[in-house]
Structures are given as C-alpha cells and as structure tokens.
Amino acid sequence: MRAFFRAVARIISGIVAELSDQNAYRRHLAAHGAVHSPDEWRRFQDEHAAAHSRRARCC
Amino acid sequence: MRRILGRILWAGISLAAAFSLGTVARSQGEPVNSTWLVIASVCTYLVGYRFYASFVAARVMALDDNRATPAERLRDGHDFEPTNKWIVFGHHFAAIAGPGPLVGPTLAAQFGYLPGFLWIVIGATLGGAVQDFVILFGSIRRDGKSLGQIAREEVGKVGGFTALITVLLIMIILLAVIGLVVVNALKGSPWGTFTIAATMPIAVFMGLYLRYWRPGKVVETSLIGFVLVMASVFGGQAIAQSPTLAPWFTYSGVALAAGLIVYGFFSSALPVWLLLAPRGYLSTFVKLGVVVLLAVGIIFLRPELKLPPFTRFVDGTGPIFAGKIFPFCFITIACGAVSGFHSLISSGTTPKLLARERHAMAVGYGSMLLESFVAVMALIAAASLQPGVFFAVNSPAGVVGTTPAAAAATISGWGFPVTAAEMQTLARDAGEQTLFYRTGGAPSLALGMAQIFASSGIGRALLAFWYHFAIMFEALFILTTLDSGTRVGRFMLQDMLGEVWPKWGQTNWKPGMLTTSAVIVAAWGYFLYQGVVDPLGGINTLWPLFGIANQLLAAVAFCVGTTILVKSHGARYMWVTCVPLIWLVVVCFVAGWQKIFSPLPALGFLAQADQLAAGPQSADTAALIFNARLDAAVTGIFLVLVATILIDSIRVWMGILGGTRKAKSTETPFVPTRLAEES
Numbered sequence: 001m002r003a004f005f006r007a008v009a010r011i012i013s014g015i016v017a018e019l020s021d022q023n024a025y026r027r028h029l030a031a032h033g034a035v036h037s038p039d040e041w042r043r044f045q046d047e048h049a050a051a052h053s054r055r056a057r058c059c
Numbered sequence: 060m061r062r063i064l065g066r067i068l069w070a071g072i073s074l075a076a077a078f079s080l081g082t083v084a085r086s087q088g089e090p091v092n093s094t095w096l097v098i099a100s101v102c103t104y105l106v107g108y109r110f111y112a113s114f115v116a117a118r119v120m121a122l123d124d125n126r127a128t129p130a131e132r133l134r135d136g137h138d139f140e141p142t143n144k145w146i147v148f149g150h151h152f153a154a155i156a157g158p159g160p161l162v163g164p165t166l167a168a169q170f171g172y173l174p175g176f177l178w179i180v181i182g183a184t185l186g187g188a189v190q191d192f193v194i195l196f197g198s199i200r201r202d203g204k205s206l207g208q209i210a211r212e213e214v215g216k217v218g219g220f221t222a223l224i225t226v227l228l229i230m231i232i233l234l235a236v237i238g239l240v241v242v243n244a245l246k247g248s249p250w251g252t253f254t255i256a257a258t259m260p261i262a263v264f265m266g267l268y269l270r271y272w273r274p275g276k277v278v279e280t281s282l283i284g285f286v287l288v289m290a291s292v293f294g295g296q297a298i299a300q301s302p303t304l305a306p307w308f309t310y311s312g313v314a315l316a317a318g319l320i321v322y323g324f325f326s327s328a329l330p331v332w333l334l335l336a337p338r339g340y341l342s343t344f345v346k347l348g349v350v351v352l353l354a355v356g357i358i359f360l361r362p363e364l365k366l367p368p369f370t371r372f373v374d375g376t377g378p379i380f381a382g383k384i385f386p387f388c389f390i391t392i393a394c395g396a397v398s399g400f401h402s403l404i405s406s407g408t409t410p411k412l413l414a415r416e417r418h419a420m421a422v423g424y425g426s427m428l429l430e431s432f433v434a435v436m437a438l439i440a441a442a443s444l445q446p447g448v449f450f451a452v453n454s455p456a457g458v459v460g461t462t463p464a465a466a467a468a469t470i471s472g473w474g475f476p477v478t479a480a481e482m483q484t485l486a487r488d489a490g491e492q493t494l495f496y497r498t499g500g501a502p503s504l505a506l507g508m509a510q511i512f513a514s515s516g517i518g519r520a521l522l523a524f525w526y527h528f529a530i531m532f533e534a535l536f537i538l539t540t541l542d543s544g545t546r547v548g549r550f551m552l553q554d555m556l557g558e559v560w561p562k563w564g565q566t567n568w569k570p571g572m573l574t575t576s577a578v579i580v581a582a583w584g585y586f587l588y589q590g591v592v593d594p595l596g597g598i599n600t601l602w603p604l605f606g607i608a609n610q611l612l613a614a615v616a617f618c619v620g621t622t623i624l625v626k627s628h629g630a631r632y633m634w635v636t637c638v639p640l641i642w643l644v645v646v647c648f649v650a651g652w653q654k655i656f657s658p659l660p661a662l663g664f665l666a667q668a669d670q671l672a673a674g675p676q677s678a679d680t681a682a683l684i685f686n687a688r689l690d691a692a693v694t695g696i697f698l699v700l701v702a703t704i705l706i707d708s709i710r711v712w713m714g715i716l717g718g719t720r721k722a723k724s725t726e727t728p729f730v731p732t733r734l735a736e737e738s
Contacts, residue, residue: 015149018142019343020277031136041274042332049331051138052339055407056547057540058400059159059233059393059609 024048069109076102080180084173086368093439094361096172100180100435104428107184112424115189119624119632120196122416127732129203130412139203141414141734144421150412152426153343154404155191156350158237158537159394159609160434162500165441165507166602167391168449169377172442173368174388176435182389182396183431186639190613192423193620193636194402198410199419200726206406206616212725213622214708221704222615223555226403228697229608230548231579233400234323235586236601237537242315242591243499243598244534249308250295250490250527252315255534256308257291258338259322265337277340284341288535292527299490312591319541320584326542327549327576335542342539349532353436356511362443370446371473378454379498380599381661386650390606395434397643399612401427402619414734440507441500447477448485448494452503455596456496466495490523498596501537505529548579589686592679599661600690607651607694611701614643618708625712626722633712644705651698655691664691 017023028044029036079099083091116122133139142150167175197209204212207226211219245251265284273279298304310318326334375383380391394400405423413419441449450470451459459466463479470477486494489506497503509525550566552575557564563571590597617640624633657663660670668687671680714720 011143011145011149014143014146016278016344018146018150019153019347020281020340022275022277023140023142023146024137025275027136027140036275038271038274042270045270045332045336047137049336052331052336054547054550055154055543056230056400056403057157057543058155058398058404059157059237059540059605 021048069106072102072105076106083176084368088367091364091368092361093357093364093443096176096364096435096439097358100176100432103180103184104432107188108420108425108428111184112188112192112420115192115424115635116417116420119628119635120193120419122196122419123729124415124417125731126416127730127734128199128413128416129410129727130414131732131734132727132730133202133411138408139411142412144414144418147409147412147418148422148426149347151404151409151422152429153347154408155394155398155401155426156346156430156433157394157540158240158501158533159398159400160430161437161504161533162237162240163392163602163606164395164434164438165500165504166379166453166598167388168366168438168441169370169372169379169453170384170388171369171373172364172366172438174373174384175392175438178389178392179396179431179434179438182392183427183434186642187395187397187401187431187613188424188427189635189639190397190399190616190620191401191405191427192419193623194616195405195410195413195419195423196416197620197623198406199413199416202727203410204406206402206619209406209623209725210615210619210704213619213626214704214711218615218618218704218707221700221707222619223551225608225612225615225697225700225704227548227551227555228693228700229400229605229612230544230551231582232586232601232605232608232693234541234544234548234583235590236598236605237540238316238319238323238583238587239590239597239601240499240501241319241534241537241541242312242587243497243596244501244505244530245310245315246312246497247309247492248299248530249305250299250523251530251534252308252310253298254288254291254295254527254531255538257294258288258341258531258535258538259334261287261291262334262338262341265341266333269337270332280337281340281344284337285345288341288345288531292524292531295527296490296523313588316584316587316591319587320580322538323541323545323580323584324576327545327580328573331546335546338535338539339543342536345532346536349529350433350436353440353508353511354432356508356515357436357439360511360514362439362511362514364439364442365444366442366446366449375659375662378450378458380603381659382603382650382653386646386653387603389646390603390610390650392434393606393609393613395431395437397610397613397639399609399614399616402612402616415732437504440511441503442507443511444503444507445477446475447471448482448506449503450475451477451482452494452497452506453500454496455498455594455599457594457596459496463493463495488522489526491526496596498598500598501530501533505533545576545579545583548583549575552579589689593683593686595661600664600686603650603654604690604694607647607654608697610643610647611697614640614647614701615704617643618704622708622711623724625715626724629722630716644701647701648698651694654694664688664694 079095130141207222210222265280269280373384459469467479508529512525513522590601617636620636660667664687668684671684715722
C-alpha cells in the first residue's frame with residue numbers, strides 16, 4: 001500500500017514538474033552542460049518561449 | 060484462475076454500464092441521481108478502453124514497443140524527450156481540456172440532460188478518443204509531424220493547405236466565441252470583473268518574480284499567484300459592495316469586449332515570459348485543481364438532476380440556440396465528445412514525448428475519455444439547477460422579454476416555473492445584481508458548481524464566494540486559451556505570409572509581429588463585437604459556428620486517419636475512422652446547410668438577413684444584415700474547405716483500393732528501441 005502511495009506521489013510530482021517546465025529546464029541544463037543560474041533560467045525562458053507560444057491549447 | 064476472475068470483473072463492469080445507462084435512459088419524468096450518470100459514463104469508458112482501444116492498438120495500429128519512438132530517436136533535450144507515460148498523460152490532458160467541455164454541455168442541456176449525456180459518452184468512446192489516438196499514432200510514426208504536414212504528405216498538397224486555412228479560421232471563431240462567454244459572464248458584474256482584471260497584474264507580477272527575483276521557481280511562483288488570485292476573489296466582494304468602487308468595475312458588454320481586444324493584442328505582442336507563461340502556469344494548476352474538486356463534489360454529494368431528460372426544445376424552438384436536436388446537439392457539444400482541435404495537440408508536443416508506442420493508448424485514447432468525464436460533470440452541474448433558473452440565466456432578453464417579470468412569465472409558460480423574486484434572491488445570494496440574461500453557459504455552470512460546493516454543509520453560506528470562484532476559474536483559463544490562441548494564430552498567419560514574402564515569416568520582425576497580431580485580434584474581435592451587439596445574445600450565432608468548425612476539423616483529422624489506415628491495411632479497418640467521419644460529415648453539412656439556408660430567421664443566417672432587410676432600416680440594422688450574410692459566407696467557406704479535403708482523400712482511397720495508385724506511406728522505417736524496460 002505504501003509503495004502504491006509512493007508511486008502516486010511520484011507521478012503527481014512528475015506531472016507538476018512537467019507542467020511547471022521544471023523537467024524541460026532540467027533537460028535544457030543537461031543539453032547545454034550548464035548549471036542553474038538566473039541568467040541560465042532566462043536563457044531557457046527565451047528559448048523555450050518560442051516553442052511554447054506556438055503550441056495551441058484546446059478549446 | 061486470474062483469467063476467469065478478470066472475465067467476471069469485466070462482465071460485471073459491462074453489466075453495470077448497461078444497467079446504469081438503461082436507468083438513465085428509462086427515467087422519464089422521475090428525478091435521477093447524478094450517481095447513475097457517473098457510473099454509466101465511467102463503466103462505458105472502462106469497457107471502451109479495455110476492449111475497443113485495445114483492439115485498435117493491437118490490430119489496427121499494431122503498436123510495437125520494440126520500435127523506437129521519435130522521443131528516443133530524435134532526442135534533443137528540448138522538444139524530443141522520452142517521458143513517463145503518466146506525466147505525458149497529465150501534460151496532454153492539460154493541453155486538450157479547455158472551456159469547451161464545460162460550456163458546450165451546459166448549452167446543450169436546453170434539450171434535456173439525456174441527449175447530451177449519450178453523445179458525450181458514446182461520441183467520445185467511438186469517435187473523439189479514436190481521433191486523438193489515431194492522429195497521435197500517425198504522428199509518432201512520422202517523426203512527431205503536425206496534422207497539416209501529415210495531411211500534405213499523405214493526402215496531397217491541396218489537403219495540407221486546406222487543413223492550414225481551416226485551422227486558422229477555426230481559431231478566429233473559437234477565440235471570438237470564448238471571448239463572448241467571458242464578456243457575458245462579466246457584464247454588469249463588478250465582483251467578477253475585478254477578480255478577472257486582477258489576474259492580469261498578478262500574472263505580470265508572477266512573470267517579473269520568476270524572471271528576476273526567483274528565477275526557476277515556477278511552483279513557488281504559481282502558489283503565490285494562486286494566493287493572490289484567491290485574495291482577489293475575496294476582494295471582489297468588497298468592491299461589489301462599495302458604492303464608490305463598484306461603478307469602476309461595472310461595464311457593458313461592448314466595453315468589456317473592447318478591453319478583451321486590447322488585452323488580446325498585448326498578450327500577442329508582449330514577451331511570453333511577462334504575461335503568457337505565468338498565466339499559463341497558474342491557469343493549468345487552477346484548472347486541474349478545480350476539475351478534481353468538482354469530481355469529488357459530484358461523487359460525494361451526489362446531486363439530483365432537476366432538468367428533465369428531454370425538454371420541449373428538441374423541436375428546435377430553444378431559447379439558448381435555434382435548431383433541432385439533430386444535428387445541433389452534436390454540434391453544440393464538440394469538446395467532450397469529438398473535438399477536431401485535439402488533433403493539433405495529438406500531433407504537436409505529445410508525440411515528441413512518448414517513450415513507448417503503446418503509451419499512445421493511455422495518452423491519446425485515455426486523456427480524451429477523461430475530458431469526456433469533465434463534460435459529464437459540467438452537464439451534471441448544469442442539470443442540477445432548477446429548470447426555470449437554468450433557462451432564466453441562459454435565455455437572452457430578445458427571446459424571453461426585457462424585464463425580469465416578463466422573462467419569468469415566458470419561462471414559466473414553457474412549463475419551467477420561476478419567479479422574478481426567486482431569481483432576485485438567488486442573485487443576491489450569489490453576490491450579483493441579476494442572473495437574468497447571463498447567456499454563454501459560464502454563469503449557469505458557475506451557479507451549478509457553486510450550489511454543489513455550497514451543499515457540502517461547510518459552505519452553504521458561501522454561495523457567493525463559490526459562484527465567483529467558479530467564474531474566476533472559467534474566465535482564467537478561457538483567457539489563457541484566448542491569449543495563447545491569438546499568438547498561435549499570429550504565428551500561423553506569419554508562416555503563411557512568409558511563403559509569399561520571407562520577411563513576414565520572421566517572428567521577431569517588429570512590424571510583421573505588430574501587424575499580424577493586429578490582424579488576428581481584429582478578426583476575432585470583429586466576431587466578438589458582432590456577438591455582443593446581437594439582440595439574441597450572440598451565442599445563438601457564434602457557438603454553432605464554432606461547433607461546426609471544430610467538428611469539421613475533426614472530419615479533416617479522420618480523413619487523414621483513414622488515409623493512413625487505408626495505406627496500411629486496405630479497406631479492412633477503415634471503418635474505425637470512416638464511421639465517425641461519415642457521422643461528422645452528415646452532422647456538419649446538415650447543420651451548416653440549415654445555418655445558411657433555413658427559412659427560419661432564428662436559425663438561418665440568410666433568412667435572418669432577409670427579415671432584417673424587410674423591416675425598418677438604420678445603421679445598426681445594416682450592420683446586423685451584413686453580419687448575418689458574413690456568417691453565412693464563413694459557414695459556406697468551412698463546408699467548401701472540408702468538402703475539398705474530403706474529395707481529395709476519397710480520390711486517394713479509391714486509387715489505392717482500386718489498384719491505380721501506389722499506397723506510398725511516409726511512415727518512418729523501423730528502428731529497434733534501446734530504452735530500458737522501465738521507461
């Protein structure tokens with residue numbers, strides 16, 4: 001039972017991380033071999049924004 | 060033994076689905092508890108997922124977990140990344156679920172709860188979820204390409220270009236109609252207007268906070284944003300009760316529409332990080348939270364449905380929108396049953412994240428079933444209102460009478476008793492001046508949700524808070540769809556213009572950016588204004604137009620899906636996509652034809668224009684005549700565009716099936732996966 005709840009918690013935190021772009025940022029850091037910094041975050045935002053703002057959201 | 064137990068379990072679920080569907084369908088005249096709708100829908104989804112989706116996955120698509128997906132093959136750390144199935148599920152669901160599954164079922168409840176309910180459940184299981192699944196599959200097998208690209212490669216250049224134009228036009232109508240829903244919800248409501256207006260500086264604050272003060276702390280920023288938004292919901296009450304401040308936030312429909320148009324322009328032109336991104340985060344979390352809250356509320360509080368299963372308006376004389384149950388019930392509910400717009404998401408980000416092919420079933424088919432369940436919950440919330448109240452809120456003054464007494468008398472005369480005093484008390488409890496003529500679906504849905512939440516015992520005295528909380532929730536993510544849609548529309552227009560003059564394709568070229576933003580905003584703003592000044596409330600005109608457009612896009616997606624299936628299996632499995640395609644084509648073309656040519660002025664655009672032309676003339680009348688003819692032309696353009704892609708697709712299918720054309724597929728060759736089993 002505890003394992004089940006742990007798995008559920010892991011999935012929820014994963015979804016939150018995906019929706020809040022935390023995962024995307026982690027991938028960005030890994031791809032650029034960079035570490036987190038305010039400037040790096042802003043670079044990510046600017047790069048990510050171009051793709052993100054082209055995504056349609058449904059009605 | 061496990062196999063036998065499994066069969067017994069599935070037999071039990073199937074029987075529960077059949078029994079509860081039967082109970083809902085047979086309940087003529089007796090009140091039905093919403094629990095039956097919940098059981099009927101959930102059991103039908105489970106059976107559909109276990110048997111139909113599995114069949115499509117195994118036999119029709121032959122999903123293969125040994126085949127590397129684009130996320131693995133093209134992994135780049137940006138767009139393509141193998142991701143946990145349930146995380147992709149959450150991401151995909153957040154992208155497909157917008158205001159449509161909430162508003163459409165609420166409006167269609169004018170026919171009673173039963174037709175909408177059956178269409179939502181059956182339409183999603185056999186149509187909408189299949190569309191999302193097939194397009195997701197098609198995109199996974201084609202390097203995550205978009206619907207337009209797949210249409211161009213599989214059907215032909217004409218089909219691809221038609222799909223692009225159709226999407227742009229649908230976007231314009233969609234943005235106008237959801238803008239109208241917000242305007243109608245906030246018209247004359249200082250509490251609602253203050254709350255929604257406050258979300259804009261809150262979003263800008265979040266943007267600055269995330270950019271400069273706490274870079275990268277999205278969850279923290281979203282939590283702060285949520286607290287501020289909740290404070291604005293409470294603050295709105297103080298504003299509404301203040302004789303000095305209330306007039307500052309009390310606006311007419313035209314003024315609110317102008318505000319939305321200005322907002323749309325700025326949201327398209329401003330940097331994404333400042334407004335769009337923080338608002339997107341906030342709206343996504345609020346949306347998911349409220350959907351869960353509503354599900355918990357309905358499951359535990361089990362409200363009784365007060366609307367009848369069928370109303371007298373199945374004959375087409377409904378006050379909310381004109382038209383008979385066929386085809387208009389199936390047009391009014393698009394999102395929640397079949398939504399063509401989903402095909403853009405299924406061929407957008409999602410295929411680039413799937414780690415295994417078989418995950419497409421849970422993500423593509425399963426997410427749509429969940430959205431369908433959201434639509435069922437919205438229908439329950441609307442149908443739990445007293446019918447008289449439901450029609451008083453949703454009927455325009457042009458139909459029921461311009462005074463509360465006249466409106467109450469008209470609605471009571473239909474057999475749905477309601478009094479002006481009763482509505483006045485309800486409006487006071489909800490913290491509003493009036494609840495008459497609040498067309499658009501959002502206010503009645505908010506009222507239904509508020510009554511469900513307030514009946515929990517802990518919140519009976521908080522009806523006004525829950526009502527405005529629900530309005531805030533609806534408006535927040537409608538505006539998110541509006542601002543991101545405006546931007547997407549701008550990019551699409553820039554892409555198209557860029558084909559002619561490459562400079563226009565550069566998204567950072569300021570003159571191009573400002574001009575295309577203005578063109579897109581002006582396009583949807585025009586239709587929004589037209590809806591606001593429409594004497595029948597605008598929803599009667601714009602929502603069916605949007606429904607037709609959205610379902611026609613689904614027809615385009617099914618054309619593409621059928622082409623893919625015909626190229627893989629010949630005629631053997633083409634029924635999987637052809638049956639919903641035929642249904643949608645019949646529904647959309649009948650609805651489109653009636654909207655253009657019906658001799659009834661309440662239904663047909665041309666008849667409406669003729670009726671206006673025969674009456675006394677003024678500048679306003681001339682504008683209304685022009686608008687009716689424009690709407691007829693737009694509907695006609697939609698039908699011609701989809702007929703074009705349909706004919707093009709049939710030509711391809713007949714060529715392949717007749718042996719005169721080679722079944723050349725653009726599917727990427729098989730590459731074995733190297734991902735470990737656990738991903």
